[in-house]
Amino acid sequence: MSAASKQPKSKPSNGLLWVESILLQFPLRLALGGAFAFAGYTKMNGVQSFANAIKGFQVVDADKHGYLIQSAAYTMPWVEMVAGVLLILGLWTRASAVVIWLLLVGFIAALIHVIMDESISADCSCFGDINVVCDAAVGWCQVIRDVVMLVPATYLVWRQGGKLALDRAFGRNLNDSGPEWTVDRGGEGA
Amino acid sequence: MQMTTPQRVLAIVGGAFLLGSGQALISKPITLGPANLTTGTSGTKGDPNRIKQSTPPAEVPVVEPDPVDETTPTDAPALNGEPTTSFAAAIDSLLDKAVPAGTLTLRESRTVWEAGAYFLDARHEYEFDAGHIQYASYLEASLFDTDPDRAFAVADSIPKDATIVVYCVGGECDASKNTAALLEQLGYTDLRIMGAGYEDWVAAGFETETTDEMEVSP
Numbered sequence: 001m002s003a004a005s006k007q008p009k010s011k012p013s014n015g016l017l018w019v020e021s022i023l024l025q026f027p028l029r030l031a032l033g034g035a036f037a038f039a040g041y042t043k044m045n046g047v048q049s050f051a052n053a054i055k056g057f058q059v060v061d062a063d064k065h066g067y068l069i070q071s072a073a074y075t076m077p078w079v080e081m082v083a084g085v086l087l088i089l090g091l092w093t094r095a096s097a098v099v100i101w102l103l104l105v106g107f108i109a110a111l112i113h114v115i116m117d118e119s120i121s122a123d124c125s126c127f128g129d130i131n132v133v134c135d136a137a138v139g140w141c142q143v144i145r146d147v148v149m150l151v152p153a154t155y156l157v158w159r160q161g162g163k164l165a166l167d168r169a170f171g172r173n174l175n176d177s178g179p180e181w182t183v184d185r186g187g188e189g190a
Numbered sequence: 191m192q193m194t195t196p197q198r199v200l201a202i203v204g205g206a207f208l209l210g211s212g213q214a215l216i217s218k219p220i221t222l223g224p225a226n227l228t229t230g231t232s233g234t235k236g237d238p239n240r241i242k243q244s245t246p247p248a249e250v251p252v253v254e255p256d257p258v259d260e261t262t263p264t265d266a267p268a269l270n271g272e273p274t275t276s277f278a279a280a281i282d283s284l285l286d287k288a289v290p291a292g293t294l295t296l297r298e299s300r301t302v303w304e305a306g307a308y309f310l311d312a313r314h315e316y317e318f319d320a321g322h323i324q325y326a327s328y329l330e331a332s333l334f335d336t337d338p339d340r341a342f343a344v345a346d347s348i349p350k351d352a353t354i355v356v357y358c359v360g361g362e363c364d365a366s367k368n369t370a371a372l373l374e375q376l377g378y379t380d381l382r383i384m385g386a387g388y389e390d391w392v393a394a395g396f397e398t399e400t401t402d403e404m405e406v407s408p
């Protein structure tokens with residue numbers, strides 16, 4: 001009896017997992033991954049602008065550590081792009097969600113740094129030279145937007161890609177540490 | 191082989207770094223360093239059309255061949271010495287307000303403006319449209335990325351050795367430095383930054399115009 005009552009609790013039914021995949025994981029992956037792929041693409045098209053924006057944030061000293069800004073300006077758009085596309089595809093879902101989660105936390109920290117320091121007036125350049133939801137100038141709007149994006153990112157790190165993720169097509173999923181029910185989500189039912 | 195999540199995270203970041211390095215190799219380099227700036231008001235080499243325009247209070251507006259700089263002086267009857275009379279005392283402190291090292295004070299900016307120097311507005315386009323220093327052209331640094339043709343049209347309308355004054359809102363704004371750094375790469379030699387900024391220019395009551403007021407020749 002104990003085994004029977006324990007079973008559905010620790011392992012949700014296949015149908016429920018499908019419902020979750022269709023209603024939550026799939027649309028959230030598309031939205032979050034799409035936002036990041038788009039952000040990466042716009043930044044890639046304006047590396048000079050993006051480098052100026054990073055310099056404007058004054059997180060690193062541009063005169064002493066210009067190479068840091070250079071590498072960040074070239075690398076960060078690609079990180080966003082790669083992680084976003086992987087998330088849309090549902091390939092390496094947890095890893096790309098972790099990357100996006102870390103990026104978001106970094107962005108929030110940088111934004112708050114700019115907001116707190118009265119002498120800095122910087123443009124977000126979050127989506128290159130395009131403004132999404134918020135104005136160009138850094139403000140709490142961007143922080144809220146990033147916190148809102150942090151919610152699906154956290155959810156996807158936790159639940160992974162679900163049934164509609166490409167991870168499933170590649171057999172057994174992550175050999176990850178963690179509670180049993182967080183592992184092998186994508187491969188379940190395969 | 192199964193990779194764990196941390197390994198995959200590193201793979202994503204590492205792969206992106208390689209892609210970015212590749213992009214860095216094939217694209218033109220990023221300009222980060224500050225431009226070599228000229229200070230003071232000496233040796234101003236301005237727009238010949240502007241100088242012609244502002245010397246006599248011309249009734250007939252001079253039609254300029256330059257597609258960016260043209261404006262009609264109709265609503266600016268007294269271009270010279272207007273602010274030095276009645277508001278002198280009040281404005282004096284504003285004119286000589288301390289500015290970051292290597293940039294022009296409001297008084298110096300005004301002097302070179304009267305000498306016909308090319309003024310470039312490095313703020314956002316909507317800010318420029320809402321009001322800018324008279325005869326200034328819009329040239330935000332990012333315009334070279336978003337609309338290179340337009341950016342180069344502005345840049346090409348200015349001789350390489352002419353005096354260029356770049357301004358933004360004022361205070362610690364970075365925008366004018368970014369534009370100046372890019373212009374230096376293009377070979378412009380006399381770049382100056384107006385440390386005072388647009389807000390001070392307005393506060394002093396100097397000439398401004400909106401984009402609607404600019405007369406653009408066909």
